[in-house]
Amino acid sequence: MNYNLNSQDTTAQQSTSGKRLLKLFAYIKTEHRALLTVFGIMVISQALTITVPFVVGYTIDHYVFTKDFSGILKWSGVLLGMFLVNLLFSYWQTLMVGQVGQRMLYMLRNAVFVKLQELPIAFFNQNKTGDLISRINNDTDKMNQFFSQSLVQFAGGIMSMIGAGIFLLSINFKLGLATLAPAILLLLFTRVLSPLVKKRNAANMKSTGGMSAEIQESLSNFKVIIAFNRRDYFRKRFDQVNKENYATATSAGIINNVFTPVFSFCSQVALLAVLAYGIHLISLGEFTVGLLISYLSFAMYFYNPIRQLAILWTNFQMAMAGWDRISQILELESDLKVLPASPAKESAPLISFQHVHFGYADSKEILHDVSFNMEQGKTYALVGPTGGGKTTTASLIARLYDPTAGQVLLNGRDIRSYSPEERTSKIGFILQEPFLFSGTIQENIVYGNPVYAGYTAEQLEAVMEEYGLNTLLARFEDGLATNIVSGNDGISLGQKQLIAFMRAVLRNPDLLVLDEATANIDTVTEQQLEAVLQKLPAHTTRVIIAHRLNTIENADEIFFVNHGEITRAGSFGHAMNMLLQHERRS
C-alpha cells in the first residue's frame, strides 16, 4: 500500500472549502455545543452593532436638527448601554473561542499521534519523521490560529455584512444595489484566485515539512556528519530546502497579499457611490441627512469586514491546507487488518510459511515462493549473505508486514487473525538495533508487559533470577535502577541488546526471534546469554539470525536464505559450505 503522504493524490485536496469544513466539524463533535453558544453570542452582538447607525440616524433627524439636547442625551445613554453590553459579549465570545481553539489543537494532536501508533511500519518506511513532526506541530497550529484568533472575526464579519446588506437594500433598493455592486466584483475576484491561494499555501506547507525533515535527518545523524566532516554537505542541502521554502513562502505571500489593496479600493469606490448618489437623492428631497449618515455607516459595516475578510480568508485557506495535511494522516488505515479467526489445524507447527511472496512497497519482490515450518521448542538459525532476506523473513514471522501472496500460519491459524495483543504475547522480537526510551532499565524491561508492570524492583529481580537473567543485569552498575539517558545515547550497542534481550525473555514468548542480537556482545556475555536461552521453557521456539557462525552451532535446524529463497541447510557443516560457495561465486 502507498503510505507516502507527499505522493498521495488525496481527495481531500480536491474537495471544496465547504466540504472540508463540514468534515472538520464532523470531527470535532464535542465542540459543537461550545461553537453554537459562540454563534448565539455573536448574533446578539452583531444585532446590537448593526442597530447603532439606526439610533444615530434617528437621533440626528429627530433631536439634532430640533436642538433637543435632553433627547440627544437620552439616546447617547442608550448607545453607551449598547456599547457596554457589546463589550461584555465580545469578551465572552473571544474567551470561549480561544478555549475551543486550544481544545481542538489538543484533540487533533492527540488524534494524529494515536493514528501514528496504529499505522504499520511500512508507513514509517515511506515518510520522513521531520515531515510528520511538522504536521503534528505546525499544521495543527495553523488551524488553532485560525479557530482561536480569526474565527470570531470571520463569522462576525460575515454576519455584519449580511445584516448591513439587508439594511442597505431595504432602506433604498437602488442606492443599495449601487453600494453592493463592487462587492460582487470582489466575490468573483476571490473565487478566481482562491484555487491559486490554496495551491501556493499547500506548497509552502509541504516545503516547511521538507525542511523539518532535513533538520531532523541532520540532527539525528550529527555524529556521522562530524566524523566525516560533512557539515558542508548538510549545510548545502539545508540551504537548498531553505531556499525552496523561502521561494514558496514568497510566492504564497504575493498571492495572499493581493487581496487587501484590491478590497480596500473596492470599499472606497462603494463609499464614493453612496456619497454621490445619496447627496443627489437628498437634493431631490427623497433622502434625509440622518439617513445618509446611517447609510454610510451601514456601507462601512459591509465593507470593513470585507477588508478584514481578505486577510482572514488567507488564514482560513492556510488552516484548511493544514487540515488537508492532517486529515491525510487521520484517514489512513493500517493494511495490517485483523481477519476473522479460522479454526486452527490440529498438531500444526508453531510457524508455517506457505508459498509466501513479499516485496516492500513499490520495489521488486524480495521473497519468492517461500515455504517452511518451525516446530515448537526447537532452535532455528537463519543464515545467508547480506541482503539475502533474513530480516525480511523474521519481520513476516512477527507480522510487521503481510505477504503479498501466500500465508503465514501461527499455531495453524493465519497470523492475520490474531489481535496485536495476542500476537505480541506469543512472539518476542529483538531487533538488530533495539530502541530504548528515556527512563530506567526496569521501565524499559517491563515496557508492554502487563504481568510485571506493577512489580517492585525486588520482585522483578527475583523473577529475573528464575530466568537466569541476573548475570546479565549484574553488568549494569545500578541494576534495574540504571538510567537510560536521552533515548538511545549514553549506552553501548551491546548493553542495549542485553536490555532488549531481557525485555523479550521476560515476556515468556512461545517464539523468540533474535535478529543479530548478539553481534555487539563479547564472547563471555554471549555465553551467559546462551545459558539463558537454554533455560527457556521447553516449548519456546528460538529463531536466531546471525553472521557469527558459532552462535548457531546448537541450532536444531539451519535455513540458508539467499536472493529471497530459503533452503534447508541440514547440518552446520552444510550451511558453512553453502556460505563458502556463495562467497566464491560473488
Ligand SMILES: Nc1ncnc2c1ncn2[C@@H]1O[C@H](COP(=O)(O)OP(=O)(O)OP(=O)(O)O)[C@@H](O)[C@H]1O
Ligand atoms: N524497508 C525496506 N524497504 C525496501 N527494501 C528493503 C527494506 N528492508 C530491506 N529491504 C531490501 O530487502 C532485501 C532483503 O533485506 P534483509 O534486511 O531482509 O536482508 P538480510 O538478509 O537480513 O541482510 P543483513 O544480513 O544485512 O541483515 C534487501 O535487498 C534490502 O535492500
